[in-house]
């Protein structure tokens with residue numbers, strides 16, 4: 206099928222984009238890379254009256270750094286994020302997770318900010334952003350504000366973004382030299398994660414000095430596996446410690462049940478995948 | 490709205506409705522029916538084309554988003570009546586049965602070889618993750634892509650030419 210008719214706006218600055226959203230009211234949709242939106246429009250699961258295409262706003266693309274953060278423009282594609290040296294050096298968990306998103310064609314078009322704003326709990330970038338303490342830079346009619354990832358995700362497909370607000374960039378605090386792995390479980394190629402686990406560890410002299418663990422699709426929003434983190438910090442990075450820590454993975458989560466598996470199955474998966482992710486991060 | 494794009498080396502300017510999908514524009518307005526549509530969900534990859542040198546699913550992009558871009562479709566690959574080496578490798582390795590997935594497979598294969606000119610089997614399978622084939626079981630497709638990689642290698646070209654000369658053909 207083809208989408209139902211809509212008006213199309215193509216702003217060239219963030220301010221114009223916000224104005225287009227203000228003018229359009231509640232019925233507007235922001236078109237970023239379009240890899241989730243276009244299929245939804247084609248199946249007519251959504252029929253916005255206005256589509257605001259932010260693909261020609263130069264400020265939204267590219268990756269920079271400041272003293273403490275890697276700053277990822279919202280419209281930077283998955284392909285560019287995964288290959289970027291700043292991301293690989295200072296936020297390797299983001300690179301590892303991004304490599305697993307969908308398939309190559311979709312990674313060429315899909316964007317970092319689009320995935321976060323879409324807030325699908327099975328999306329692979331939410332948990333890594335949360336685990337690394339990312340901060341969302343949001344533009345609206347009254348200027349810009351910053352929202353930590355821990356407050357940004359509200360529910361299934363729901364963020365704190367208002368209808369007239371736009372995600373501009375994401376500041377990811379530098380985790381230079383941390384060991385990372387993203388372990389994703391799905392049944393067929395290009396399918397969404399049933400459960401996935403992102404881990405990032407700072408290991409020094411064989412000891413785990415710090416740990417961040419984020420879970421994908423274990424609740425309506427991404428969650429930090431705090432129990433796992435606490436069981437790791439200050440311990441030697443050995444197989445026994447990793448295995449024991451992974452046992453805490455499902456604590457405090459509220460996974461859904463669907464055709465891919467029920468809540469108990471997801472909880473078990475979270476532990477198994479956390480164990481794998483930890484040993485992969487330490488071993489390679 | 491008015492959009493301009495270069496498709497297979499020719500520039501076209503047309504009026505399109507904003508909701509027009511790129512694939513629909515290619516097929517219905519420009520007659521590029523070599524690019525096909527296999528699904529509504531962005532999963533099958535049959536519609537894969539190159540936009541500014543990268544593979545994309547042309548069903549998951551608006552024609553408006555391709556305004557000002559350079560597009561290559563399966564129809565733009567052959568040179569002077571000679572198939573592109575990847576097309577020839579698909580032919581020689583019997584990498585198709587019904588052929589519906591083939592335009593997309595070939596466009597994606599070219600993209601993956603541009604990123605990795607000498608991929609192992611695993612890399613080929615991962616690189617074709619976004620393309621579904623309901624006929625072949627993929628074996629010959631993977632074989633064809635690896636065969637194409639050898640054909641495309643400059644060293645291999647030189648070797649083959651030497652062989653040809655030595656063989657007196």
Ligand code: FES
Pocket residue numbers: 525526527528529530531532533534535536537546547548549
């Ligand atoms: S037609 Fe299936 S992915 Fe485009």
Ligand code: FES
Pocket residue numbers: 584585586587588589590591621622623624625
């Ligand atoms: S040859 Fe028939 S779908 Fe691939």
